[in-house]
Amino acid sequence: MKPILVALCLMLLFSACTKKTGDEQSAELSDQFVNGELSEVAKARGLKPEDLVSAVKTYNPSGALDEYLAFFGTGVSGRLAVVGMPSMKILKYVAVFSAEPWQGFAFDDESKAIIKGSAREEIEYSFGDMGTPALSLTNGTHDGRALFVADGANGRVGIVDLAEYETKQIVTHPYLRNSNADISVSANSEYVAQTTANPEIFVGTGNESRAIAGASFWRFIEKEREGHKHFFIDPSTSFTVLLPKGKQSSPAMGKGESDGLMLSITQGETPYLNVVNWKTAEGLISTKAFKVSGHFTMDEKTALASKVLARHELPAGAYKVVISGNGKYAAISNKISSNLHLLDLKALSAGTVSLANIDVGGASVDAAFTEKNLYVTVHNPNKVVRIGLSDKSVKSSHALDFPAGSIIIPEADTNKTQERYAVVVNHSPYGRFTRIGPQTGLSAHLLDIREDKISSIYDASIPQSTRLAGVVMSTTINKPIFRYKIGTDPRTGLISSYKTPSGQEKIVRDGKRVHVYATVIRSHITPDYIEVEQGDTVSIHITSNEQSRDQTHGFTIDSYNVHGSWEPGKTATVTFVADRSGVFPFYCTEFCSALHLEMQGYLLVKPMSDKNISQSDSLQKLRNNPKMKSFFNYIKGE
Amino acid sequence: MKNRYLTFMALVGLVGSAYADSNLTQKIMDIAKERKLKPDDVLAAAQTFTPAGKEDEFVCVNSGGQAASAILYGVPSMRIYKYVPTAAHDPASGYMHDLQTRAMVRKGRMVDSQELSWADTHHPAFSETNGKYDGRYAFLNDKANPRIFVIDLKDFETKQVIHNPIFMSAHGGAFATPNTEYIVEGAQYAAPTDRKYVPLNQDNYNKHYRGGITFHKFDNEKGKIDPKKSFTVIAPPYSQDLSDAGKGESYGYSFTNSFCSERYIGTGPDGKQPPFEAGCSARDTDFMHVVHWQKAEELFKKGKFKMVNNHAVIPMDVAAKEGILFLIPEPKSPHGNDVSPDGRFIIVAGKLDTHASVYDFRKIKKLVEEKDFAGHDEYGIPILDLQKSLHGQVQVGLGPLHTQYGSEPGVVYTSLYLDSQVVKWDYINKKVLDKVSVNYNIGHLVSMQGDSVEPAGKYLIALNKLAIDRFDPVGPLLPQNHQLIDTSKPKMRVIYDLPLPLGEPHYTVCIDNKKLNPITTYPVGTDPVQMKLSPVATLKGKEKVVRNGKKVEVFGTLSRDGVVPMNVDVTQGDEVIFHLTNIEQEEGKLIKFTVNGMGVLGVFTPGKTSSLRFVASQKGSYSYSAEDISSPFGVQDFGQLNVKFDQQFENRRQEARALESEYVAALFKLPEVTKVATTEKLHPGAVKFEEYGCIGCHIHGEAETAPDLTDVTVRRSKDWIKKFVANPENYYTDPTIAPLVAKYALEMPNLEVPPEDIDLIIEYLDQFKSKK
Incomplete structure (x- = not known):
């Protein structure tokens, strides 16, 4: 019997082989392939079949694009991480709050001005603590224009232009020096909300000081300027509503039925839900607010009296609030009870606080909504639960083997979400990856939420992170530019006064002030010879005359700590004082062509005696003013 | 069909259990179908997917380029783990925000009066013992402000920053000798050794501008470079490029290539000469510098050196006389010279020459010992005969840049920048074995432990400079693309595309993970x-x-x-x-x-x-x-x-x-610049010519960077011009265009010019006719 079976088997196998030849040549997989060649590779690497499922869910062959783009605030690096989903490949770290030489951010004059402009007088900030960003919305859906991100450590907000993935503006709160790292935006991007985390000492009109909390509303405007859409935060029409003192949670902006409301929680023994009606506040700015350091401010008494602010007691342990993308619900996490509180926002808009308690089996860390469900990360035991919004019951639960942090669902901040993926932040990925010493970043754990059973797919390593908090957009609306119109200053979007087309390079001298109008294009820098005198203040305005996709040049002058990045068409300036005489090679730092190494030049700095320098240079006199120098050297520790 | 499938599965169950239960097998197939993955893609996914808890086979240390930091990622997971700070502020780790790291970086400043807040890092190297990676340290160089960073692999942190006292620019570093006796750093753009001001003209350049190769002494006990025991061999202003240390047969020697033995100085103070890239490509060969560092070390110990900027320097004439420095021609503006695992062969990639040249150290040694010189250069340095030094040359493709060794004897991989390919070839038997396309425009490449005496094979990584359309776009500044290539079979296969989200790695070194043993905490305090x-x-x-x-x-x-x-x-x-x-x-x-x-x-x-x-x-x-x-x-x-x-x-x-x-x-007062009065209105085609960047390369009356378009409407039909500008990529291999591509080492890019704008440009070009 057996030999016949074996023979049959072999025959079938054989015929299966010949039959399958056609299949193998097609692009589709065959089960023979899966259980043959593929399984060999998997076994050799110790992969389980479940791992193979995860592998095919995340693998992108060369040139394949992702479904979503996740934008992560990474904490104090000051850089925004852009990650493709589901491949979990990190595509870019956009410099927002910290200088970054590869991008030239805060290395060229134009971008230095953005960082310097956000200083509090002589206190300059070289980093920012970034949490959950907000994507600009139009009618409650992502419009792909801009991304807002807070600096929780120093009370600032940055805007990244998503046509270019460049930081365009940083605003600084005039008197609230700290904030939560997460930020929220209204359904038509009218206002970006930012809340204090720690109370601040506020000096009132009578010079008395008291501790307060604050909710700031930054006005976001889009205008046409020289045929070019230009958007920005307008501090002059922004305002802050003061709240009674207390540690405060991140803000959550209402949408749809709750449009016009901002929610936050004052934490403490008795937590309070703060409901700020920014639409009402907006209308009362001219009559009921006063200017503090030039910024419209409404004090907490006035806010309560004029129905801008309403407060409601919450159960002990409530500490964080998240609003659904359609504005119907808010999820309030609780640190000490195993109840998650679901707040009906339609009722709240009508003035009623209607809280439904849902037992999630542990302290709730974070929540994210889809249209039908609410997902909650739970601590002790570590898991993620899915709650059906129709009947407010727990539908499924997925255990996690790490302390789960925030949960991020694509488009959860919009009124149309897809139930496909979720990311849970792993704050302690040690031991999960190849070890490379004590200093590592956090991890993004990718989940599949398409089926009844939630499953884990992949652990992504996101270096440069002391925090991970994100917002996710569909790649269908990601349509950035590849080139600037020749001569564009990316920070303003306008054609720079320093634009230099190829063939019009020149060196302009005004005493000891030298302006070089230069160009870069494969494979030369023009001029490739610059001669100045010791003590000269030199600005090199470079215009890239390239227009090809991905054709970037860099520029540096050896030993003068000068660097920048020139994307196709961009104009930007580097300025330095040529205070050392000698021979200084300069060159293109970004591999641009076969003759990239030959893209070089020389700066010659002719010696001049100190006596001659100071006598002929009024700029030098200003720069070397002892009172100014000693003060700033003291500040910087030099 | 389903019945057959079930029967088949049942029968398979008899001969051996299926790897996955039928449910999961079906799931894998369904997901692959939904995501349009071919069997090859799924294999690649299985080769790279790494679940939590599983360690990588190799760890790679990349230079960050202008991002300064060293970038760590694992192979084959291709997970990026860390940006190791070196010279720039790194708020994520607090680097340069505290007094201790600030002091360390400051101590390694190039000059006392200049704070440095970044570096242009290029080539990492691992410490070696007997030519094998030993997992103790990594070294990285700064091209722009010549410095060397020493990274401790116990915690993957920078522990020392030292500066090069005499170079203004240094590209050819860092490279370790087989017992990490020295870290080799070669200069790039020539400048006076004492860093004094010397006006730039050809005569001064030849007489006073210099390059060189520095040997930084590494104290293996202390884990630090000892500047007092370091020395430099001065070399002519030939724009030295990349170095590699000899080992085995060639132990005691180092090799550094160069690319501008023309000693070109650019357009010059009068701005009238052709630009650098034309002038430096004039000659058919440049020079490989062969340095007998072991002999130089003896000279140094005997005190036969000069002090410049507090640093021991062996002048060129001494180096030439004492048999320390030799030159060998290498075609044509090469990049990279890479020593074979046994130390016998040195492979030079031609860059502007389509050949890779394989030098035989045995032959070189014989020529040196017998003082068999083909001549001397202007500085009195002996030149060895190229043909007598060669094992052979192999035509590999357009734009060869860098070579790495595989684990099979004689097998090497070379990057082809212009062809955008990796070529696998046999340097002993001198034949090409395989080619694979990479996306796009590969610079360096790295094989696992490829520059040590024990290359591990298995994988190769192509460090591609342009990503273009490989990933979702993120604005005008796009990531680099590192492609992981499976080299375990005769035919190479690209199995993963890794975007580098920050920085421009120039070069990478990869070590067997088992050689690493990092700590996880520090003792308190x-x-x-x-x-x-x-x-x-x-x-x-x-x-x-x-x-x-x-x-x-x-x-x-x-x-x-x-x-x-x-x-x-x-x-x-x-x-x-x-x-x-x-x-x-x-x-x-x-x-x-x-x-x-x-x-x-x-x-x-x-x-x-x-x-x-x-x-x-x-x-x-x-x-x-x-x-x-x-x-x-x-x-x-x-x-x-x-x-x-x-x-x-x-x-x-x-x-x-x-x-x-x-x-x-x-400081920021806008300069008063006299406006150039335009008495005539510009032709709309001229505006377009500038707008699309054509003016950048095509300069009327000049042919240095692109063909001169004077008379172009005479020698080509307007119809042809229109088709060409619309799709230049269709013409790269055209017999009238291919020679131009080779001449300028550039393919004209497709600038997505709409037809109506092309018409305007052609109208404008029609005006440019030579005077009869």
């Missing part, structure tokens, strides 16, 4: 820079505040419970230093410390002590907090820094700020 107990470490319960006039030192501790002390009172104008110690000892218990609104930041790994200094320059109350990064709940409590008002300091502050405003206004 460690200063990671010194790797010993910090003098300002504080133990739990010993926190205190020490005041000394206007200096306030807070000795505090950090733990998952927060920061101690929780309150600090200072006066406006005080210099405040927080010396903080993370007293946790659990892996991953990193604590972030900020003083809000003050711009003060520290990131503390378990056990770490470091000092954060700032001036309390404005009155007010500032919250500060210690956040346990490993906790999902964030900050629990915050402390308070109270800054009392001080009128005197406030006056000083306001006065300084007013002066600064005045200075800044004067």
Whole structure:
């Protein structure tokens, strides 16, 4: 019997082989392939079949694009991480709050001005603590224009232009020096909300000081300027509503039925839900607010009296609030009870606080909504639960083997979400990856939420992170530019006064002030010879005359700590004082062509005696003013 | 079909169990179908997917390029793990925000009067013992402000920064000799050795501008470079490029290629000569510099050197006379010279020559020993005959840049920048074995442990410079694309595309993960820079505040419970230093410390002590907090820094700020530039010609960077021009275009010019006819 079976088997196998030849040549997989060649590779690497499922869910062959783009605030690096989903490949770290030489951010004059402009007088900030960003919305859906991100450590907000993935503006709160790292935006991007985390000492009109909390509303405007859409935060029409003192949670902006409301929680023994009606506040700015350091401010008494602010007691342990993308619900996490509180926002808009308690089996860390469900990360035991919004019951639960942090669902901040993926932040990925010493970043754990059973797919390593908090957009609306119109200053979007087309390079001298109008294009820098005198203040305005996709040049002058990045068409300036005489090679730092190494030049700095320098240079006199120098050297520790 | 499938599966069950149950098999097939994955893609997915808890086979250290940091990623997972800071502020780790790392970087400054806040890092190297990677250190160079960074692989942190005292530019570093006796660093753009001002003209350039190769002595006991025992062999201004240390047969020698033996100086002070890239490509060969460093070391020990900038220098004439420096021609403006694992062969990639040249060290040694010279260069340095030094040359393709060794004998991989390919070939038998396309325009490449005596084979990584359309676009500045290639079979296969989200790695070295043994915590109170107990470490319960006039030192501790002390009172104008110690000892218990609104930041790994200094320059109350990064709940409590008002300091502050405003206004005053009056209206085609960047390469009357378009409408039909501009990529292999591509080493890019604009441009070009 057996030999016949074996023979049959072999025959079938054989015929299966010949039959399958056609299949193998097609692009589709065959089960023979899966259980043959593929399984060999998997076994050799110790992969389980479940791992193979995860592998095919995340693998992108060369040139394949992702479904979503996740934008992560990474904490104090000051850089925004852009990650493709589901491949979990990190595509870019956009410099927002910290200088970054590869991008030239805060290395060229134009971008230095953005960082310097956000200083509090002589206190300059070289980093920012970034949490959950907000994507600009139009009618409650992502419009792909801009991304807002807070600096929780120093009370600032940055805007990244998503046509270019460049930081365009940083605003600084005039008197609230700290904030939560997460930020929220209204359904038509009218206002970006930012809340204090720690109370601040506020000096009132009578010079008395008291501790307060604050909710700031930054006005976001889009205008046409020289045929070019230009958007920005307008501090002059922004305002802050003061709240009674207390540690405060991140803000959550209402949408749809709750449009016009901002929610936050004052934490403490008795937590309070703060409901700020920014639409009402907006209308009362001219009559009921006063200017503090030039910024419209409404004090907490006035806010309560004029129905801008309403407060409601919450159960002990409530500490964080998240609003659904359609504005119907808010999820309030609780640190000490195993109840998650679901707040009906339609009722709240009508003035009623209607809280439904849902037992999630542990302290709730974070929540994210889809249209039908609410997902909650739970601590002790570590898991993620899915709650059906129709009947407010727990539908499924997925255990996690790490302390789960925030949960991020694509488009959860919009009124149309897809139930496909979720990311849970792993704050302690040690031991999960190849070890490379004590200093590592956090991890993004990718989940599949398409089926009844939630499953884990992949652990992504996101270096440069002391925090991970994100917002996710569909790649269908990601349509950035590849080139600037020749001569564009990316920070303003306008054609720079320093634009230099190829063939019009020149060196302009005004005493000891030298302006070089230069160009870069494969494979030369023009001029490739610059001669100045010791003590000269030199600005090199470079215009890239390239227009090809991905054709970037860099520029540096050896030993003068000068660097920048020139994307196709961009104009930007580097300025330095040529205070050392000698021979200084300069060159293109970004591999641009076969003759990239030959893209070089020389700066010659002719010696001049100190006596001659100071006598002929009024700029030098200003720069070397002892009172100014000693003060700033003291500040910087030099 | 389904019945057959079920029967088949049942029968398979008899001969051997299926790997996956039919459910999962079907699932894999369904998902692959939905995501349009071919069998090859799924294989690649299985080769790279790495679940949590599984370690990588290899760890790669990349240079960050202008991002300065060294970038670590694992193979085959292709997960990026860390950006190791070297020269730039790295807030994510607190690097250069604390006094200890600032002092270390400052100590390695190129010149005392210039603070440096970045580096252009190019080539990492691993420390070696007997030519094998030993997993102790990694080294990285800075091309722009010549310095070397020493990274300790116990914690993957930078421990030493030293500067090169005589080079202004150094590309050919860092490369380790087989027992890490020396770290080799070659110069790039020539400059006077003593860094003094010498006007640029051809005569001065030839007489006074120099290059060279520096040998930094590495003290293997201390794990630091010892500048006092380092020396440089001066070389002519030939624009030295990349180096490699000899090993085995060639132990005691190092090799450095160059690309501008023309000694070209660019358009010159009168701006009339052709640009650098034309002038440096004129000759058919440049020079490989062969340095007998072991002999140079003997000379150094005997005192036969000059001191320049406090650094021992062996002048060219001494090097030539004493048989330390030799030159061998190499075609044509090459990039890279790579020594074989047994040390016998050196492969030079031609860059502008389509050949890879394989030099035989045995032949070179014989020529050197027999003083069989083909001649001498202008500086008296002996030149060896090219043909007599060669094992052979192999035509590999367009734009060969860099070669790496595989684990099979004789097998090497070379990157082809222009062809955008990797070529696998046999350097012993001199034949091409295989080619694979990479996307796009590969620079360097790395094979696993490829430049050691024991290449591990298995994988190759193509460091592609252009990503173009490989990933979702993220604005005009796009990531680089590192492609992982499976080299385990005769035919190479690209199995993963990794975007590099920050920086431009030039070069990578990859080590067997088993050779690494990093720590996970520091003993409590460690200063990671010194790797010993910090003098300002504080133990739990010993926190205190020490005041000394206007200096306030807070000795505090950090733990998952927060920061101690929780309150600090200072006066406006005080210099405040927080010396903080993370007293946790659990892996991953990193604590972030900020003083809000003050711009003060520290990131503390378990056990770490470091000092954060700032001036309390404005009155007010500032919250500060210690956040346990490993906790999902964030900050629990915050402390308070109270800054009392001080009128005197406030006056000083306001006065300084007013002066600064005045200075800044004067500094950024827009220059008055006379407007060029246009008496004639520009042809709309001229505007387009500028707008699309054509003007950048096509300069009327010149043919240095692109063909001169004078008479183009005479020699080509307008129809042809229109088709060409619309799709230049269709013409790269056209017999009339291919020679131009080779001449300029550039393919004209497709600038997506709409047809109506092309018409305008052609109209404009029609005006440019030569005078009869």
